[in-house]
Amino acid sequence: MKKNGTTLLEVLLAVAMLALAMIPMFGLMSSSNTASRIQKIEGVAANLAKEEMNKWMYVIDPTSFPDDGVEEYVNRAPFVVEGNEVEIKVRVYRHQNTSTNVKYPDFVWHDFRTTCPDSTEGNNLDSKTNQVTRTIEEVTRDATRPRLIDIVMQVRWKTPTTSWSDVNKFFLVSRRGWM
Amino acid sequence: MDVKQNAARPRIPCRKRTGSRKGVAIIIVLTFIIGTLAFAMAMFYFRKEVKQQNVLNVNFLQANFLTQAAVQHALVKCRILPQEAYDAGMALQGYCPLQAVIVDDPDDLPDRGTSSSKAMQIFIGDCTSDPTKGIPWDSRIQNDFGIDPNDWKYEVASMSVIAAFTKPDKKLFVLTSQIIASGTVIEHRGGRGARSELMTKTIELTRKIN
Numbered sequence: 215m216k217k218n219g220t221t222l223l224e225v226l227l228a229v230a231m232l233a234l235a236m237i238p239m240f241g242l243m244s245s246s247n248t249a250s251r252i253q254k255i256e257g258v259a260a261n262l263a264k265e266e267m268n269k270w271m272y273v274i275d276p277t278s279f280p281d282d283g284v285e286e287y288v289n290r291a292p293f294v295v296e297g298n299e300v301e302i303k304v305r306v307y308r309h310q311n312t313s314t315n316v317k318y319p320d321f322v323w324h325d326f327r328t329t330c331p332d333s334t335e336g337n338n339l340d341s342k343t344n345q346v347t348r349t350i351e352e353v354t355r356d357a358t359r360p361r362l363i364d365i366v367m368q369v370r371w372k373t374p375t376t377s378w379s380d381v382n383k384f385f386l387v388s389r390r391g392w393m
Numbered sequence: 394m395d396v397k398q399n400a401a402r403p404r405i406p407c408r409k410r411t412g413s414r415k416g417v418a419i420i421i422v423l424t425f426i427i428g429t430l431a432f433a434m435a436m437f438y439f440r441k442e443v444k445q446q447n448v449l450n451v452n453f454l455q456a457n458f459l460t461q462a463a464v465q466h467a468l469v470k471c472r473i474l475p476q477e478a479y480d481a482g483m484a485l486q487g488y489c490p491l492q493a494v495i496v497d498d499p500d501d502l503p504d505r506g507t508s509s510s511k512a513m514q515i516f517i518g519d520c521t522s523d524p525t526k527g528i529p530w531d532s533r534i535q536n537d538f539g540i541d542p543n544d545w546k547y548e549v550a551s552m553s554v555i556a557a558f559t560k561p562d563k564k565l566f567v568l569t570s571q572i573i574a575s576g577t578v579i580e581h582r583g584g585r586g587a588r589s590e591l592m593t594k595t596i597e598l599t600r601k602i603n
Contacts, residue, residue, distance in 0.1 A: 221418075228422040235426040242433055249440055256447045264454055271461060283533055307531035314528060316470060317519045318477040319512035321490070330489035335506030339484045343511045354473045361469050364531045366538060384451050384582060385538060387530070387545045389462035389522070391469030 251373045252382060255298040259371040260384075262293055266302055267386050270365050276392050279306045279363070288367075301370045301378070308360035311350040318353070320346045363390045448583035455545075456590035459522075459576025463547040464594045466520040466528070467572045471598060474516075479598045481512035482554040482568045494559050494566070513552055517572075521548035544579040555595070559602075566600040 266288045270279075280286040285305050292301040322342040329336040350361050367386040372378055471478045480490035487505030488494050494503055521527035523546065530542045549572060556569040577589040 224416065224418050228418040231419070231426065232422050235429065239429060239433060242436075246436055246440060250443075253440070253443045253447055257450070260447065260450050260454060267454075267458055271458070271465070283537070305537065307533060309528065309531065315519075316474065317515055318470075318474050319481055319484075319515040320477075321480065321484075321512070326489050326491045330492060330506065332503050333488050333492040333494045334504045335484065335487050335489045335509075338507045339509035340511045343484070343509065343515070345515045350473065361473060362466065362528060364534060366534055366540070368538065381582075384455070384580070385540060386455055386458050387462075387534070387540065388458040389465055389530075389547075391465035391472070393468065393472050 248373060248375060251298065252371070252376065255295065255300065255371045255373065256382065258295050258298070259300045259302075259369050262300055263302055263367060263369045263384075263386055266304070267365070267367055267388065270304060270306075270367070271388060271390050276360075276363060276390070280304075282306065282308050297374050299372050301368075303368045305366050307364040307366070309350075309362040309364070311354065311358075311360060314350050314362060315347050316350055316353060317345055317347050320344045359392055361392050363392060364388075365390055445583070448580070448585060452578065452580050452583070452585060452588040453590065455578040455580060456576045456588045457592070459545060459547040459578060460574045460590045460592040461576075462522070463520060463549050463574030463576060464572060464592060466547075467517065467549045467552065467574065467594075468596070470516065470520060471596065475598060476600065477512075477516060478570075479566065479568055479600050481516045482552075482570050482598065483557060484509045484512045486554050486557050488557060494557050517549040517552045522546050523548065544581075546578075547574065547576040549573070550575050550591070564602040566602065568598045568600075569595065570598060571595050 270288075283305055285303050288302045288304050292299040294300075320343070321339065322344065324337055324342060354361070365386075365388050368383065369386070370378055370383045372382060376382075483490040483494075485508060487508040488503070489506070519527040522530055522542070524542070527548070530540075530545065534540055535542060551573045553571050553573075554568060555571050557567070559566050572594045574592045574594070575589060576592075577587050579587045
C-alpha cells in the first residue's frame with residue numbers, strides 16, 4: 215500500500231510539473247504564431263515599398279505628384295495580403311529653384327591657343343578655377359520645373375489580430391532629380 | 394496440432410523486478426520538459442534570426458535609395474550645367490576643355506597635360522544632403538515624420554572620367570564619366586548602427602561644336 219501511494223503522489227507531481235511547463239509553452243506558441251505572421255508581412259511590406267519607391271523615383275511623372283507636403287496613399291488604401299495589411303503613404307517636398315543654390319567651376323580666361331598645343335592642357339587649372347554659386351533658376355532655362363524633389367515613404371503593417379503600431383513601421387527617404 | 398506447438402514453445406522467464414520504479418515518472422516528465430524547452434528555444438532563435446534578416450533587408454533598401462538620390466542629384470547637375478560638367482571632366486584628364494581631342498591612331502593618343510581636380514571637386518561638392526556643403530533635406534521632413542536628417546545622408550564620392558574623345562564628323566565632343574555615389578542610414582529600429590551602400594553610374598556627356 216505504501217508503495218502504491220508513493221507512485222500516485224509521484225504521478226500527481228509529474229502532472230503538475232508538466233502543466234506548469236506547458237501553460238507558458240502554449241502562450242509562447244501563440245505569440246510565436248503572431249510574430250511569425252508579423253515577420254512574414256514585414257518582408258512583404260519591404261518588397262512592396264521597394265517597388266513603390268522605384269515607381270516614384272523613375273516611373274511616375276512628377277507632374278502627377280501630390281501637392282507639396284500632402285500625404286497620400288500610394289494605392290488609395292492599404293494593401294491586403296493574406297488578411298494582413300500594409301499601408302504605404304508618401305509625401306513629396308519640392309525644392310524651389312529660386313532658393314536652391316548650385317555650385318559650379320568657372321575657369322579664368324587664358325589663351326589656350328598658345329598654351330595648350332594639340333588639346334593638351336598646358337596650364338595648372340587649379341589656380342585658374344573659381345567656384346561660383348547661383349540659384350537653379352539662374353542657370354536653367356526652365357525655371358518653373360523644380361529640379362530636386364524629396365520623397366518620403368512611410369510603411370506600416372499589421373495582422374488582423376494586431377493594431378497599427380510605431381514598432382511595425384519604417385521609412386524610405388530619397389531625392390528625385392527632375393531632368 | 395496448435396496445442397502441441399504451443400506446448401512445445403519454450404517459456405521465456407519473466408524478468409524479475411530487481412529495482413524500484415520510484416521516481417521514473419518524474420524523470421520521464423523532466424526529459425519531456427527539457428525536450429520541449431529546447432524546441433521552444435530553437436523556435437525563439439529562429440524567429441529572432443528572421444527578424445534580423447528583415448531589418449537587414451530594410452536597412453539595405455534605405456541606404457540604397459539614398460545612393461540613388463545621390464546619383465539623381467549628380468544627373469540633375471549634369472543636366473542643368475552640362476558645359477561645366479564637361480569642362481571639369483576634361484580638366485581632370487589634363488586636356489584643354491576648349492579644344493578637340495582627336496584620335497587618328499589609337500596607338501598615338503594625344504599627350505595629357507597637367508591634371509586638375511579642382512573643377513570636378515567643385516562640381517560634385519554640393520551633390521550631398523549635408524547641410525554644410527550641399528542641399529539639405531526639406532526641413533519639413535523632420536517636423537512631419539520625426540526623422541533626424543543626420544541619420545539619412547548621401548553624397549557623390551567621386552566623378553571620374555573614363556574616356557574623352559571627339560567625333561569630328563558629327564562635330565561632337567564626347568566624355569564618358571563614372572559617378573560613384575554613397576548613401577548611409579542609421580536606423581534605430583533593430584539597433585544595427587550605420588548602413589552604407591555604394592552605387593556606380595556611367596554617363597556620357599557630349600558637347601556640340603558649332
